[in-house]
Structure formats: C-alpha cells, structure tokens
Amino acid sequence: MTPIIAISGLTKTYASGFQALKKVDLEIQKGEIFALLGPNGAGKTTLINIVCGIVTPSSGTVVADGHDIVRDYRSARFKIGLVPQELTTDAFETVRATVTFSRGLFRRAPDPAHIEKVLRELSLWDKRETRIMNLSGGMKRRVMIAKALSHEPEILFLDEPTAGVDVELRRDMWALVRQLRESGVTIILTTHYIDEAEEMADRIGIISKGELIVVEEKAKLMQKLGKRQLTLNLQEPMAALPPALAGWPLALTANGNQLQYTFDAHAAPAPGAAPQDIPSLLHRLGELQIGFKDLSTSQSSLEEIFVSLVSDRGGTPA
Amino acid sequence: MSDVGFNRQGVWAIYRFEMARFVRTLLQSIVTPVITTSLYFVVFGSAIGSRMSRVGGVPYGAFIVPGLIMLSILTASISNASFGIYFPKFTGTIYELLSAPISFVEMILGYVGAAATKSISLGLIILATATAFVPVEVRHPFFMIAFLLLTAVTFSLFGFVIGVWAKGFEQLQLIPMLVVTPLTFLGGAFYSIDMLPARWRTLALFNPVVYLISGFRWSFYETADVGVGLSLAMTSGFLLVLLLVVGWMFKSGYRLKN
Ligand SMILES: Nc1ncnc2c1ncn2[C@@H]1O[C@H](COP(=O)(O)OP(=O)(O)OP(=O)(O)O)[C@@H](O)[C@H]1O
Ligand SMILES: [Mg+2]
Numbered sequence: 001m002t003p004i005i006a007i008s009g010l011t012k013t014y015a016s017g018f019q020a021l022k023k024v025d026l027e028i029q030k031g032e033i034f035a036l037l038g039p040n041g042a043g044k045t046t047l048i049n050i051v052c053g054i055v056t057p058s059s060g061t062v063v064a065d066g067h068d069i070v071r072d073y074r075s076a077r078f079k080i081g082l083v084p085q086e087l088t089t090d091a092f093e094t095v096r097a098t099v100t101f102s103r104g105l106f107r108r109a110p111d112p113a114h115i116e117k118v119l120r121e122l123s124l125w126d127k128r129e130t131r132i133m134n135l136s137g138g139m140k141r142r143v144m145i146a147k148a149l150s151h152e153p154e155i156l157f158l159d160e161p162t163a164g165v166d167v168e169l170r171r172d173m174w175a176l177v178r179q180l181r182e183s184g185v186t187i188i189l190t191t192h193y194i195d196e197a198e199e200m201a202d203r204i205g206i207i208s209k210g211e212l213i214v215v216e217e218k219a220k221l222m223q224k225l226g227k228r229q230l231t232l233n234l235q236e237p238m239a240a241l242p243p244a245l246a247g248w249p250l251a252l253t254a255n256g257n258q259l260q261y262t263f264d265a266h267a268a269p270a271p272g273a274a275p276q277d278i279p280s281l282l283h284r285l286g287e288l289q290i291g292f293k294d295l296s297t298s299q300s301s302l303e304e305i306f307v308s309l310v311s312d313r314g315g316t317p318a
Numbered sequence: 319m320s321d322v323g324f325n326r327q328g329v330w331a332i333y334r335f336e337m338a339r340f341v342r343t344l345l346q347s348i349v350t351p352v353i354t355t356s357l358y359f360v361v362f363g364s365a366i367g368s369r370m371s372r373v374g375g376v377p378y379g380a381f382i383v384p385g386l387i388m389l390s391i392l393t394a395s396i397s398n399a400s401f402g403i404y405f406p407k408f409t410g411t412i413y414e415l416l417s418a419p420i421s422f423v424e425m426i427l428g429y430v431g432a433a434a435t436k437s438i439s440l441g442l443i444i445l446a447t448a449t450a451f452v453p454v455e456v457r458h459p460f461f462m463i464a465f466l467l468l469t470a471v472t473f474s475l476f477g478f479v480i481g482v483w484a485k486g487f488e489q490l491q492l493i494p495m496l497v498v499t500p501l502t503f504l505g506g507a508f509y510s511i512d513m514l515p516a517r518w519r520t521l522a523l524f525n526p527v528v529y530l531i532s533g534f535r536w537s538f539y540e541t542a543d544v545g546v547g548l549s550l551a552m553t554s555g556f557l558l559v560l561l562l563v564v565g566w567m568f569k570s571g572y573r574l575k576n
Binding site for chain 2: 014015049052053054055056073074075076077078079080082084086088089090091092093097100101102103104105106107108109110147
C-alpha cells in the first residue's frame with residue numbers, strides 16, 4: 001500500500017543555524033492514527049509545520065497523497081488540515097465567520113450545513129455568533145479544531161491538541177479523533193501525555209534531538225521494549241533473598257514483604273540454561289517453601305519505555 | 319471539485335474577511351472621514367480659503383478636494399493593506415494562510431483588493447461630503463475613476479509590502495509617517511506647485527505624489543501641474559514598480575515563512 005504521507009531525507013536548519021531535523025524518513029499509512037512523541041524541542045512541530053507548508057524544508061521531500069508538498073502544493077494542502085500547537089485565533093470575528101473563512105481559504109465551496117455539523121460536534125453551535133475573544137481558552141482550542149475540520153481534510157495534524165485542556169474536552173477530543181478515523185481520515189498527533197498515545201495510536205514515532213529514533217506499531221513497541229513485572233506478596237517477610245534464588249532477576253521490596261520479578265516478555269533463555277518463566281519461578285518457590293498471599297503482574301507503560309528511550313540516546317534502540 | 323488552478327474561493331474568503339472589519343466598524347468608517355473632511359473645509363476652505371483667490375480658475379475650497387481625497391486614499395490604502403497582512407503575522411493566525419492551498423498572488427489579490435475597495439469607498443465618501451461645502455465638478459469621470467483605482471491599488475500593494483516586511487508595529491507606521499504624509503503635503507494637496515518658487519518647483523517634480531494629485535485634479539477641473547499624460551504614465555509606472563517589488567519578494571522567499 002502506498003503511504004499517504006512519505007517523508008524522505010527531510011532536514012531543517014533554521015536561519016539561526018540550529019538544526020532542528022536531521023534526515024528524517026517516515027511513512028504514514030492511510031487511515032492510521034500516528035502519534036509523534038518526543039521531549040520539548042525535539043522537532044515535532046518543525047516536522048508538522050514543514051508538511052503543512054508553514055516552514056520551508058532545508059532538504060528532503062514530502063509527498064502527501066501523491067503530491068509533492070512544494071511543487072504540487074495546491075493539491076497537497078487541499079487534503080491537509082492542521083490544528084497548531086499555539087492557540088492563535090482572530091479576536092473580533094465570530095466563531096461561525098472564522099470557521100467559514102477557513103473553508104473558503106481551502107477552496108471549498110460554501111456549505112453552511114457542514115459548518116453547522118462541525119460546530120455542533122465541538123459543542124460550539126451555541127457560541128456561533130460569539131466573538132472569539134469572548135471565549136475561554138478551551139473554547140478557542142475547539143474553534144481551532146473546527147477551522148481545521150471545516151474544509152474536510154483527509155489528513156489531519158493535531159499538534160498537542162490536549163495541552164491545557166480539561167478532562168471533558170479531552171474525552172470529547174478523543175471521541176472525535178476516533179470518529180474521524182472511522183470516516184477514513186488519517187491522523188498525526190503529538191502529545192506529552194503518553195497515556196493518550198498509548199490509548200489512541202496505532203503507531204508511534206519517537207523523535208529526539210531532530211532524529212526519529214523509533215517508529216513502530218504501538219503493540220509491537222510495547223512488547224519489544226516493555227518489561228513485565230510479577231509482584232508476590234509474601235506470607236513471611238524476608239530479610240534477604242535466599243542464596244538458592246541467586247541468578248533470578250528478583251528484588252525484595254516493601255521491607256521484605258514483596259518479591260518482585262522483572263522479566264522481558266520475549267527474551268528466550270540462553271541455550272542450556274534453566275527456563276526463567278513464571279511457572280518455573282513459582283515451582284522453585286514452592287520447592288523452597290516460600291509462601292505468598294497473592295500476586296499481581298504489570299507491564300511497563302509506554303511512558304516508561306519512552307523515558308528510557310529518550311534518556312538513553314547513546315544506544316540504538318530496536 | 320478541482321484542487322488545482324486559481325483558488326477563487328480562497329481569494330473571496332480573504333476579501334470578505336477583510337471587508338468584514340470595515341463593515342463591522344461601518345459607522346466609524348463613514349463618520350470619521352466625514353468629520354475630518356468637514357474640518358478641513360472649515361479650516362482651509364472657509365477660514366483660509368475665503369482670503370485666497372482662485373487657483374487655476376477654481377475656487378480654493380473646490381481646488382483642495384482632489385488633494386484631500388488623494389491624501390486620504392494614500393494613507394488609508396497603506397494602513398489598510400499593511401495592517402491586513404501584518405496582523406495575522408503578529409497574532410500568529412498567519413499559520414492558516416501559509417498552510418492553505420493559496421498562492422502568494424492570490425493572497426495579494428484578497429488583501430490588496432479589500433484594502434483598495436475600502437480606500438476607494440473612503441474617497442467617494444469624502445467626495446460626497448465635499449459637495450456639501452463647495453461646488454465640485456468632475457469633468458472627466460472616466461479618468462477620475464482610473465486615477466482613483468490606480469492609486470488605491472498601487473498604494474495598497476505598497477502597504478502589503480510594508481506589512482510583510484515589518485517586524486513590529488513601529489515599522490508599520492514608519493514609512494507612512496516619515497515618507498508618505500510629508501510627500502503628500504508637499505505634493506500639492508493644498509496648493510498648486512506653480513505657487514512655489516522656481517527652485518522648489520523643480521524639486522517638487524521629483525515627488526511622485528505630485529503626479530498622482532495633479533492628474534487626479536485634472537480629471538476634476540482640467541487644471542494640472544504636469545500634463546495628464548505624464549501623470550497617467552507615472553501613476554502606472556508606480557504600479558509597475560510595486561508589481562516588480564512584489565515579484566521579487568515572492569522569488570526571494572518573502573518574509574512570511576521560516
Ligand atoms: N524559528 C525558529 N528559529 C530557530 N530555531 C527554532 C525555530 N523554531 C524552532 N526552533 C528550534 O527547533 C527545535 C525544535 O523545535 P520544535 O518546535 O519543532 O520542537 P517540538 O518538538 O515541537 O517541542 P515542544 O514539545 O516543546 O512543542 C527547538 O530547539 C527550537 O528551539
Ligand atoms: Mg511543538
């Protein structure tokens with residue numbers, strides 16, 4: 001399947017001489033939700049702004065739905081909607097006027113019914129004749145989303161759509177994103193709330209210091225890089241790990257009341273070595289007559305994976 | 319729906335958006351020039367004009383009408399167009415223009431078209447107000463409209479260039495205040511340059527505004543400081559120069575993007 005967005009060899013050096021992107025290659029598939037993660041200043045906004053035509057690339061190419069974004073910018077931009085990171089709106093115009101303006105700018109014929117639908121979906125219909133300056137911050141954010149949706153984009157960029165947004169709006173937003181994806185819209189978003197990416201995204205890209213260090217399906221990324229943990233609540237606290245358990249990746253926590261077993265979900269045991277999976281551990285504990293009241297397992301979150309990847313920039317994560 | 323070729327909807331959207339500001343403040347847009355013009359006639363027309371003889375066969379009060387209109391058109395065109403494009407730059411809403419399937423030329427059509435429309439309406443409001451004070455006649459309506467249009471478009475383009483170039487509000491005011499207003503006052507808005515000493519008259523011919531005002535006044539009263547053909551040629555020349563500047567801005571990656 002040809003990707004809906006193909007980025008190759010993209011670099012950006014700002015006039016200040018700062019290199020914000022270093023040879024980025026990325027393909028986005030039609031209909032997916034792609035989350036771009038990275039610390040502040042990593043280059044997420046730069047990347048998005050290049051694709052949308054706001055920043056000129058220093059080198060490299062971007063093709064959106066078969067159209068080069070520079071040579072064939074009209075066709076490319078026609079398909080793309082953007083909700084930028086910064087909250088920038090007109091002040092004196094009404095909600096409906098500014099959203100209608102966006103639709104025209106993107107060469108769509110007037111369609112009051114569509115504008116109404118978008119405004120209703122974003123709970124802005126009651127505010128349609130309100131001047132934007134009289135809206136709250138969250139409402140302004142909705143207006144910016146409405147502007148992007150007014151021209152029925154096939155590709156939607158959301159640059160930190162949930163920054164500074166209350167719980168309810170965030171929930172609405174994710175419901176809307178799901179609904180858009182259902183209707184075939186491709187969505188690329190950035191967020192600093194990694195749990196959001198974990199919940200929403202099909203694929204995840206992690207960018208750090210202008211380089212895309214990981215691009216992976218979310219499930220695979222979590223499997224491959226995630227660690228699992230088994231916690232046993234012991235019947236009798238232990239002062240130290242018995243020597244018989246040396247060699248197992250175990251740790252005593254909670255004043256010796258808990259035994260923690262951390263393991264890589266997919267690491268195969270070294271040839272010849274005893275298997276170190278959960279049944280073997282439980283069996284071994286039984287042999288040693290170490291009793292436990294209950295147990296729980298947990299999997300490291302995307303956030304933990306993200307933090308370890310980004311802080312560990314020396315190595316080359318898979 | 320076609321997604322290539324001229325973005326008619328986009329130009330129209332910008333035009334309407336810019337005009338909305340004008341309409342929103344319609345009362346102010348009409349009342350201000352009416353009051354200012356009336357003041358000019360009270361001060362220049364009655365107080366001073368009554369002591370002045372006719373200029374080129376035209377009563378002084380009527381004589382200053384074309385200059386007054388030109389003065390307003392120049393300032394209004396520049397400020398409307400420069401503000402129109404500078405403001406989105408300032409607030410950040412320019413992101414939307416830059417990400418839209420719209421060309422630089424189409425952007426100019428929208429902004430400059432709206433700015434020119436506004437200043438032409440302003441000129442007509444002043445003209446209408448003036449008729450209440452002095453007998454105004456327009457002998458060559460076609461040329462009057464032509465000069466009005468050319469000047470409004472040229473100086474709106476100039477304003478657009480300033481708006482794109484400006485990095486702050488001060489710069490936005492700089493050229494209109496330091497260059498355009500003085501040139502207009504010195505350009506014979508309120509007198510004929512024939513009234514100047516010979517040396518100053520020669521110098522005045524280097525002032526581009528002289529040609530605009532002279533030609534415009536000719537279309538009213540057939541009195542002119544310079545030949546009407548020369549005025550028309552110069553006015554068209556300024557438009558050409560501005561178009562070249564805009565073309566160059568576009569080629570050299572104008573100051574809107576990083
Ligand atoms: N116009 C500019 N001129 C010079 N440097 C810039 C410019 N815009 C961004 N940068 C720099 O480029 C780098 C990447 O910025 P960018 O905005 O793309 O980061 P980001 O990943 O979106 O960060 P955040 O999470 O804070 O939004 C930063 O170091 C920033 O300082
Ligand atoms: Mg950013």
